[in-house]
Amino acid sequence: MRKIKAINIEISSIAHATEDPEKVLIAILNILPEDLRGIIRERIEYTDTYGHYKDPIRIYRIKIENNDAEKILSYILNRLSSSEKEILLLSLEDRYDPSTRKLFIRLSKQDAYKGEVSIGFDDDIIRIAVGISGAKNIKDLDNYLRSLIKK
Numbered sequence: 001m002r003k004i005k006a007i008n009i010e011i012s013s014i015a016h017a018t019e020d021p022e023k024v025l026i027a028i029l030n031i032l033p034e035d036l037r038g039i040i041r042e043r044i045e046y047t048d049t050y051g052h053y054k055d056p057i058r059i060y061r062i063k064i065e066n067n068d069a070e071k072i073l074s075y076i077l078n079r080l081s082s083s084e085k086e087i088l089l090l091s092l093e094d095r096y097d098p099s100t101r102k103l104f105i106r107l108s109k110q111d112a113y114k115g116e117v118s119i120g121f122d123d124d125i126i127r128i129a130v131g132i133s134g135a136k137n138i139k140d141l142d143n144y145l146r147s148l149i150k151k
Contacts, residue, residue: 004134004144006070008063013109013126015058016051027112028060028126033075036068073130074148076105079117085149087119092138092145103130103141 011031015024025044029037044062051057064072077085088095088105096103105128108120120126135141 004132004140006073006130007133008065008131009069009072010061010063010129010131011126012059012061015060017055017057021046021058023113024058024109025060027109028062030112030115031076031079031107031117031126032072036064036072040064069130070148076107076117076128077145077149081118084119089142089145092141096132096135096138096141101132101135103132104128105130 011028013024013028015021025041028044029041032040040062044060046061047059049057049059077088080088092103095105106120106125107128108116108118109124109126111118111120112126132141132144135144
């Protein structure tokens with residue numbers, strides 16, 4: 001049997017002109033395990049650019065590889081409410097792209113700033129793209145994600 005594993009995780013979010021960039025950075029850090037926040041804060045990159053209406057925006061990005069990717073994924077999954085875990089698992093077909101082997105999760109940036117982790121349904125989000133190896137189908141991915149969720 002092939003071992004299924006999160007091999008990398010990409011996290012990104014936008015600080016719009018009306019937002020304090022430091023608060024957006026705090027929101028990103030709040031979705032991470034506490035022991036990784038300092039290291040990741042030093043490695044996170046940003047690009048200053050302009051949005052659709054020429055308003056200034058800052059795009060934060062970081063890509064984490066190795067065992068930390070699985071640790072972060074597990075941390076995020078376990079901080080979701082029971083109902084949001086089920087929503088995530090029931091919507092895997094919409095969230096997983098088998099051609100890129102990436103699982104996409106959108107988290108609420110506002111909730112993350114408050115120290116909570118919840119699925120985001122609007123545009124004010126933190127984008128998560130998790131590279132998954134070894135999953136042949138959605139059922140494999142579902143089983144893997146369930147194995148990361150603590151009972």
